[in-house]
Structure formats: structure tokens, C-alpha cells
Amino acid sequence: MRRRRSIRLAVGAGGLGVVAVLAVIGPPLWGEQARSMTGETRAAPGPEHWFGTDALGRDVLARTLDATRLTLETTLAATAIAACAGILLGSAIWLAGPRVRAVGMRVIDIMVSYPPLILALLVTAIMGAGPVATVAAVGVAGSPNFARLTANQAAAIAGRDFISTARLLGVPGRKLFTRHLLPNMAEPLLVMVSVAFGSILVALSGLSFLGLGVQPPQTDWGSLLAEGLRELHTNPAQAMAPALAIVATGACAGLVGDAVAAAADPRSAAGSAGRRGRRSGPRAPLGAAAESVSAAEQTAEHNALTVRGLAVTAPDGTRLVDGVDFDVPRGATVGVVGESGSGKTLTAMAAARLLPEGLGAEADALRLGESDLLADRLDARTLATELGIVHQDPSASFNPALRVGTQITEVLRVHQRLEKVAAWHRAVDRLRQVRVTAPEARMRQYPHELSGGMRQRAMIAAALATSPKLIIADEPTTALDVTVQADVLALLREANRRDKAAVLLISHDIGVVSSVCDRILVMYAGRVVEELTAEAVRRGEAAHPYTRALLGATPAAAYSAARERGEGTPERLTAIPGRPPAPESRPAGCSYAPRCPIVFDRCRTEDPAPVQVQGGRGRAACHAAEADGDREGPGAPAHDDTPEGSRA
Numbered sequence: 001m002r003r004r005r006s007i008r009l010a011v012g013a014g015g016l017g018v019v020a021v022l023a024v025i026g027p028p029l030w031g032e033q034a035r036s037m038t039g040e041t042r043a044a045p046g047p048e049h050w051f052g053t054d055a056l057g058r059d060v061l062a063r064t065l066d067a068t069r070l071t072l073e074t075t076l077a078a079t080a081i082a083a084c085a086g087i088l089l090g091s092a093i094w095l096a097g098p099r100v101r102a103v104g105m106r107v108i109d110i111m112v113s114y115p116p117l118i119l120a121l122l123v124t125a126i127m128g129a130g131p132v133a134t135v136a137a138v139g140v141a142g143s144p145n146f147a148r149l150t151a152n153q154a155a156a157i158a159g160r161d162f163i164s165t166a167r168l169l170g171v172p173g174r175k176l177f178t179r180h181l182l183p184n185m186a187e188p189l190l191v192m193v194s195v196a197f198g199s200i201l202v203a204l205s206g207l208s209f210l211g212l213g214v215q216p217p218q219t220d221w222g223s224l225l226a227e228g229l230r231e232l233h234t235n236p237a238q239a240m241a242p243a244l245a246i247v248a249t250g251a252c253a254g255l256v257g258d259a260v261a262a263a264a265d266p267r268s269a270a271g272s273a274g275r276r277g278r279r280s281g282p283r284a285p286l287g288a289a290a291e292s293v294s295a296a297e298q299t300a301e302h303n304a305l306t307v308r309g310l311a312v313t314a315p316d317g318t319r320l321v322d323g324v325d326f327d328v329p330r331g332a333t334v335g336v337v338g339e340s341g342s343g344k345t346l347t348a349m350a351a352a353r354l355l356p357e358g359l360g361a362e363a364d365a366l367r368l369g370e371s372d373l374l375a376d377r378l379d380a381r382t383l384a385t386e387l388g389i390v391h392q393d394p395s396a397s398f399n400p401a402l403r404v405g406t407q408i409t410e411v412l413r414v415h416q417r418l419e420k421v422a423a424w425h426r427a428v429d430r431l432r433q434v435r436v437t438a439p440e441a442r443m444r445q446y447p448h449e450l451s452g453g454m455r456q457r458a459m460i461a462a463a464l465a466t467s468p469k470l471i472i473a474d475e476p477t478t479a480l481d482v483t484v485q486a487d488v489l490a491l492l493r494e495a496n497r498r499d500k501a502a503v504l505l506i507s508h509d510i511g512v513v514s515s516v517c518d519r520i521l522v523m524y525a526g527r528v529v530e531e532l533t534a535e536a537v538r539r540g541e542a543a544h545p546y547t548r549a550l551l552g553a554t555p556a557a558a559y560s561a562a563r564e565r566g567e568g569t570p571e572r573l574t575a576i577p578g579r580p581p582a583p584e585s586r587p588a589g590c591s592y593a594p595r596c597p598i599v600f601d602r603c604r605t606e607d608p609a610p611v612q613v614q615g616g617r618g619r620a621a622c623h624a625a626e627a628d629g630d631r632e633g634p635g636a637p638a639h640d641d642t643p644e645g646s647r648a
């Protein structure tokens, strides 16, 4: 693979090198000969004139070689105009925000669908014939393709986890673009430059061919081709020299672009880096700051995270998450479980102010320690230093174009103002703490050079770098081999014990969560339906039928509950019948009612409010559980028992 790339690069670069040399030496060496009329008109190719002579007896090869300089100069100038103008336009559109972006992309789409040569003809018709007009025209006509590629690439890369992380670290928009987005689109942009160089060469030749470009006595390959085609029936060889020059130069540009693009991508050395991105995107404003609930303010000093009445809405107003209340006490570990689509990620991302674009969040209170996350002007440093995020997919968590060390030390240098060396040592220490082997060497490596487990450890080290109050780990083991899953969970638990960082661990697996966390939130259809202790989960003592169904369907949880009850091996795992409702078609009453085995009439009409469950195990939003407990007031999660993590 690498050998083929080297051969392509050698052939392409060699060819372009020859053209460049000819552009330099062509006019002084063959200029005289190109202009001298031999009297031997329309001569066929022979030893003296390899491509024959034209109607005035001038040597065709000498004329082609002499025209190389002007052809190359105009092609390079037009390519540079197209690339620079296009990349600037595409970046401006992406940076301008969603509304301008939508309109801008439509305009670019229209411009792209308009054939560039027609656009160029239009511009030359306005500016008049000549090389300056055609270069400007072809450059402008080529720019929409670059603009579209830049804006599309930016949108695609913006959905990747390392961009969420950069946003969390408070990297401003323009720097985000130049440092994190642009290097990651170098590959397609370079390919496009090479393709554009070839097509611009042809377009300029075409305009000269039509008599709009280079004007006599100047010549470029296009005007020579036009002359040759006029003599096609009397001297076919005359068109051959410029035609061959155009085709060979275009092909060499393509080969170079391809090889340079592969070399520019640091992942191509390994050849197999993951490029999957998880949905997440630009930070959405949390809207007008809601009135903070005074009870929440009082508990803020004890909590790493306080959430009251959180709702996340889709652009059409659908409530994707609704009425979510919970606390993550300082130093505690809280797990969030639920089937896919229950709202776990959106709840966590709202707390990190990293909701996907278009989604809005509102809450009665949302606090990270004592910082109000609903404040319109939240200090970027607060989120960057007090919150760490570990994403699901370690291959998408780091910027593939930057070394691991650069990324871990960035937040320390920017927000904690550490010197380069001090930041480096802190990052190496963190990597060592999460048992990354040869940490100094890893710091100098690119993310693709680390294994999946190693990358996830490095991500945990990055999340821990600033000693944050809270780590949000969104399904941190799902993309990993089973052999490293337990290891990563143990590291999170260790970080919690050693650094007193609270952990909000999101998972599908109630068994995994109960083995790591002190308390567990069970989410269903965008709401928290039960909050209970990990001990209660391990004993299988859930009050909500949905939690019981999750326990019955999860091997580790079912086995552990059966063991606690002294029943040995559970008879069988039970699947949960039916599917959760879509957010826009949730039923009236309890959302779980259509799947619930103990449903009664009231469940279908009245949405249950959370009630305390007897024995202080937590709270559950279920009419059946109301028989055991008292109805709660709004926004008051049950925390009548201290989490195990904070007792330790």
C-alpha cells in the first residue's frame, strides 16, 4: 500500500517537477525557436521537428515548451484563488451560526450546480478577454466546490466527540476551526486542490481555445491546442504536443494530490483509524436563565451536580427529556441506566452545555458545584476545569491530527496557566495513574497509534487532568473489548476514591452500574422513573416495575439478585416486552403503562409523580409504589441516605 503510494508520488511529483523546470527554462531556451519562421510550413513530424511545424513554419514542440511558463502561472493562480476563496467562504458560513449556514449552503449549492465554465464565461464577458480576466473567472468559478467541501467537512467533524471536548474546554470558535477542524479536513481539501488544478488547467485551456484567454502574441497550451485543432485535417500532429502536455500535467497533479493527502493524514500510517463519530455537537444556549430553586442553592455546596426540573426540547417542541431531578453529591458515583432513547445522554450533555445543535434545555436549577450552568455568561474556565468527559468511542474522543500530549496539556496550559514543562509533567503523571505504559512516549504519539483500551485510559487521564469536581462517563466501555471493560470501570472508581471526583456513569447495563456506583437513576421515556441505592439493585429490591424488568433482563444483575436472595442461579432471563414510546407519541398517563405487567386503570390516565419508597431505598414514579410511600413535593430527590462513595 505504502509502496504504491510512493510510486504514485514519485511519478506525479517527478512529472510536475519536469513541468516546473520547463516553465523556468522554456522561454529562454526555446523562445527564439518558437517565434522563428522556418519557411517549412505544416511540416510532418520528423527528426528536426518532433511534432512538425505550424502554418507559419514555427516548431510546434518549441512553442509548446515556451508556453509552459504562462500555462503554469495562470493555472496556479486560478487554483490558489479557488482554494483560498472557497475555504474562506466555507469557514465563514460554518462559523456564522445555524441560520446563516442554512442560507449560505443553499447559495453554494446553486453555485456548484452552475457549470464552472459557463460561470467563467459570464465573468469574462463582464471583465473582458485576457489572462487576468480568465484567471479571476476560473478561480471564482472553482471556489464554490471548496466552500461546500469546507462547510460540509466542518459540519461532519463538529459532531465528533473531540470537538465536544474542545468546546467544553472553552476553545473559541475561530481557534476551534483552525486548530481542530481545518487540520482534519486537510486530506479531502488537498485531494480537491489536485483535482481542481487539473480541471482548472483544462478550463483555462478551454477559454484560450475559445479566444477568451491568453491573447496573441502570448501563447499557452490552450491557445496552441486551438491552433492545432484548426489544422487537424492538414497536420494532425500539431494538436498533439499541447494536448499531451495538458493531459500529462493534469494526471501528475492528480497523483501528487492523492499521495500528499494520504501522507497528510497521520492516521494513514496505521491505515485503520476509526472515524466514527457519535452524535453530539455545538453547544446550544440553555435559553433564558430559569429561576433557581432555593433548595437547590442550599444543596449546591454539597453537590457536584444539582439538576431540578430539567427539560430538553427538540426544535418542534417535543420534550425529549422532561422533569428530571437529581443530585450527584460531591465524591459520589451515580449511575444512569435505561434502554436506548430513554434520555440518558441528553440529560448528561445538557449538564455539560453540549447539547446537539437545535436542541434547547431549560431547568429550574442546573448547577455544577456552586456554578450556575443556566447563566448566559458562564466562565469557559469553569466547565473546562471542573467537568471532565469520557465519551463512548475512544477513537472519536481525541483529535486525530494532534498528538495525545498536546491535547492533554492544552487545558492545563490555557485554563490553569501551567508552563509547558509543568503541564507536560502533570499529564505524564495522569497517564501513569491510569496505568498507561511508557507515558512519555504516548504523549508524543498520535491517537491512532494507541489501542482502543489505551486511548480510553488516556481519555480518562485527560478528563482527570484538571482535578475536576465531576466526571461524566457516557457509556465508556461500550466500544471496548470485554477484557478491558472492567479495567476502565475500575479506573473510574479509583479516580473517584483517590481524587474525590464525583462520577456520573451512563450505561445500558444496570449490572455494570450497580457494581461501580453508589446510587442509580433509572430513566424511561425521558424521565427518571426510579432512583435507588446500588445495594437495593444488588438485592433485586426495585420498586418500579421497569427497574425490575431491567434487572430481570440483565445477566449480572439477575445473578447477583438471585444470589443475595439465596436462590442460586436465576431460572431464566426475561426480555422486556414491547418497545419504549417515541418522544412525540408518548401515551397519556404513565409512559411505561403499555408494557407494564401490573398496569391498572389509573396508570393509563394519570402520570405518576415520584414517591419515597419505604425503607429509604429511594423514590419511584409509579402508582403501585405510592401504596408504600408518600407523594413527594416537586424537585426534591430523595437523599436520605449518604452515598457509599462519600462515606468511604
Ligand SMILES: Nc1ncnc2c1ncn2[C@@H]1O[C@H](COP(=O)(O)OP(=O)(O)OP(=O)(O)O)[C@@H](O)[C@H]1O
Binding pocket: 314, 320, 338, 339, 340, 341, 342, 343, 344, 345, 346, 347, 356, 357, 359, 508, 582, 583
Ligand atoms: N439531536 C436530536 N434531535 C432530535 N431528537 C434527538 C436528538 N438527539 C437525541 N434525540 C432523541 O432524544 C431521545 C433521547 O436520546 P438520548 O441520546 O439521550 O438517549 P439515550 O438514553 O442516551 O440513548 P442511547 O443509549 O442509545 O445513547 C431519543 O428519542 C432520541 O431519538
